[in-house]
Amino acid sequence: MTPWSSGNTCTVILPSLCIYKEALRSRSEHTRGKKDQQNFKTRFRLYTDRAGGSCQIFVNQLETLDKCHFNASLPLVMIVHGWSVDGILESWIWKMAAALKSHHDPMNVIIADWLALAHQHYPIAVRNTRTTGHEIAQFLQWLEESVQFSRSNAHLIGYSLGAHVSGFAGSFINGTKKIGRITGLDPAGPLFEGMSPTDRLSPDDANFVDAIHTFTKQHMGLSVGIKQPVAHFDFYPNGGTFQPGCHILHVYNHIAQLGIAGITQTVKCAHERSVHLFIDSLLHKDKQSTAYWCNDINTFNKGLCLSCKKNRCNTLGYNIREESLPKSRRLFLKTRAHMPFKVYHYQFKIHIINEIQGKPIDPAFTMSLTGTKADAKNLVESITGNKTYSFLITLDNDIGDIIMIKFKWELPPLWGNIWDTFQTIIPWTKGTHRPGLIVKEIRVKAGETQQKIMCCTTESFDYFWCSSFPCLFIALKLDHRV
Incomplete structure (x- = not known):
């Protein structure tokens, strides 16, 4: 196939001859073009x-x-x-x-x-x-x-x-x-x-x-x-x-x-x-x-x-x-099921220590996040004790920088009944060391912003305050009543 070339323009030396040649070539190319297009x-x-x-x-x-x-x-x-x-x-x-x-x-x-x-x-x-x-x-x-x-x-x-x-x-x-x-x-x-x-x-x-x-x-x-x-x-x-x-x-x-x-x-x-x-x-x-x-x-x-x-x-x-x-x-x-498909990716690293020996425990927890733009509530994850647990959380909306995290443990009914029976036999007194699950630290990384933050517990043990700065370590002691 020999296509048209834009370089074959007429010169000003013999304009009438160029126009004539262009007309003939145009007719030839047009006829051949239709034939080529049929293929x-x-x-x-x-x-x-x-x-x-x-x-x-x-x-x-x-x-x-x-x-x-x-x-x-x-x-x-x-x-x-x-x-x-x-x-x-x-x-x-x-x-x-x-x-x-x-x-x-x-x-x-x-x-x-x-x-x-x-x-x-x-x-x-x-x-x-x-x-x-x-x-x-x-x-x-x-x-x-x-x-x-x-x-x-x-x-x-x-x-x-x-x-x-x-x-x-x-x-x-x-x-x-x-x-x-x-x-x-x-x-x-x-x-x-x-x-x-x-x-x-x-x-x-x-x-x-x-x-x-x-x-x-x-x-x-x-x-x-x-x-x-x-x-x-x-x-x-x-x-x-x-x-x-x-x-x-x-x-x-x-x-x-x-x-x-x-x-x-x-x-x-x-x-x-x-x-x-x-x-x-x-x-x-x-x-x-x-x-x-x-x-x-x-x-x-x-x-x-x-x-x-x-x-x-x-x-x-x-x-x-x-x-x-x-x-x-x-x-x-990750994406949503419909437009707009974008979600916001977060990595959570939680170091958990299980002090309850010999007890089968596979709890889950709900986590609520407070951000500078919005909140995200009731995010559910399950864990196994005694390890640094890393998982991905995705949010449909941009909540901004995370400033606070709240946890709530969801223990299996069977384990909860064992715990209640154990407390009835040996009641806990004030100041007694109570075995449970301890969250040592929480680290969060936001995929979209690449921001890394450390979350530190409050004295009430219910919340973590989050910032980009290291914080003084205070262990979060969590049992079934939190």
């Missing part, structure tokens, strides 16, 4: 705010760029959908396009409509991802050669199979320069999991690649979304296996709202959550979700990975800090 199965729709929603750009037809008001000086964001069951563009595509256009940075938003190849049996659609990727690469090359649009200003956002389509586009494009950025939204797992980097989305496909994994829960050895890292930064919200609000029990709510289509909605809920997390990052600029580098979700749940030193944390979604890394980095975070 393209992918439709490139420039999103507009006007009625109709989009304007189709045809490869090798420059007049369609003018007609659709494509601005080569602006960045290009291309949305690439995934496998299609019903052969229509899903509603999330238009929501994402609108969210991108509403962003404060002006941009061209194009929808790569490859429904003709995606509305097939899944194995055939998988095979067609390479064809579509090649067509997107050709489209970007045409823009580069005809209107000097730089591929480094292109950002491909691919969902499910569309993530791998985007990867193939990045690997098929000619030349040494790469596409600027590719975002994979829960890249498809079946027939891609375990494949070599050349056969799926990989960090080599663009200057920067990020991916959000939301449905990697395996069934019979397969998962809807790919589990392995495929990017420079791979995000695993809530561990990546499943998402809050997507449990099968919610199928009844979805059926009530959407009818029989609610069943499909429930099945794809966790898979499509990646899309809505990305849209959320565009719509709620003041509530950007932070994720943290960690080995696995179990370690993260202990609150042991809330460090931002040496770029160990990053922002999920559109506003990510772009940084090419020699090795993929896994990042974890």
